Amino acid sequence: MNLPGTLATVPREGAQNYTIGFVAGTRADSSFSLEAVPTGSMQGDRCGTLQLDNKGVRGIVNAKTGLVPSDCWR
Known part of the structure; x- marks a missing residue:
């Protein structure tokens, strides 16, 4: 599911580094x-x-082999 434009990109202004998405469960x-x-x-x-x-x-997801979440989240 797509989020509204102001919430879907990081940073909000300038060069976009990430696209934010929402995935609903059951x-x-x-x-x-x-x-x-x-x-x-x-x-x-x-x-x-x-x-x-x-x-x-x-x-x-789709990280280089051997990485775990704590390597990427700070």
Whole structure:
């Protein structure tokens, strides 16, 4: 699901580094996650896509081999 334009890019002004997306879970569990997909100068970043779910769990997708979320989230 796409977020409104002012919430969908980081930073809000200037060169875009991430596109923010919303992924809904099932109705039964009311879960969701936010994803920050690297773009522009961050495209190809070793951490790949950053994820944050409704429980505050941080994750990474498409990261370089051997990386764990704590390597990318500070």
